[in-house]
Amino acid sequence: MKKLVGSLICTGVLVSGMGGFHSVQAEETSYETNTFTQSTQEYEKRGYKLEVINGVEDPSMDPIIEEFVNLYFKVYPKLVKKYALNPKEASREVILEFDPAYDGVAYADNGKIVVSSDYILTNPDDVALFTHELTHLAQSYPTYNDDTWWITEGIADYTRYVYGPHNGSWRLPEEIKETDNYDSGYRVTARFLLWITQQKNHFAVDIINREMQHNTFDLHVFKEITGKSIDALWEEYLENPEVRTKYN
DSSP states (O other), X not given: OOOOOOOOOXXXXXXXXXXXXXXXXXXXXXXXXXXXXXXXXXXEETTEEEEEEEOOOOTTHHHHHHHHHHHHHHHHHHHHHHHXXXXXXXXXXXXXXXXXXXXXXXXXXXXXXXXXXXXXXXXXXXXXXXXXXXXXXHHXXXXXXXXXXXXXXXXHHHHHHHHXXXXXXXXXXXXXXXXXXXXXXHHXXXXXXXXXXXXXXXXXXXXXXXXXXXXXXXXXXXXXXXXXOHHHHHHHHHHOOOOOOOOO
């Protein structure tokens, strides 16, 4: 579940010896709310900052948070460099909140990513959802609506496949269902985009991403970059949907 992606407005300080980061003390604060203690830790490495808000008192969250922090510093700089409209001007500060009151999975909104505490505690291997949400921050598309949501989510799942990690059960679909279409979004669209990059134009996702950022995206871009309309591409894809995949 996603919300509109906006500009990044967050703060961070220093990392505390995790995953080979500089061994410096992380700032930590906590305060009481109605039903739980909320703790905040701030990390920094090479100009990138992450503030982590944890809303549950459960020691099982500690290794999960460590994985998220390590993934942030490993993947987010790559996403900014490749997918941000102006990488040098893009914000390098993100807030990550683990929220016990949120009943979805995760969403990105205005520089902040919220993850359901209940979901991630039940699915601790699904850390790559963070890659998907970080992609939304790098994308920073001006609109998210009924016409384009599918390409936004498709690209985010495409980058999830490309950058991983693949330590859970998440995979691009092996089979195409009768109800699937290019605009189904998420993994279905991601696999279609992967096929296009392998069969038609290696830079397809990069070009589409820029069109979305300039708010000039429409379906004609597929013909411009592949020579075929998106409907013709989908028909060809249905006839021969083979893609090369690799999961680490």
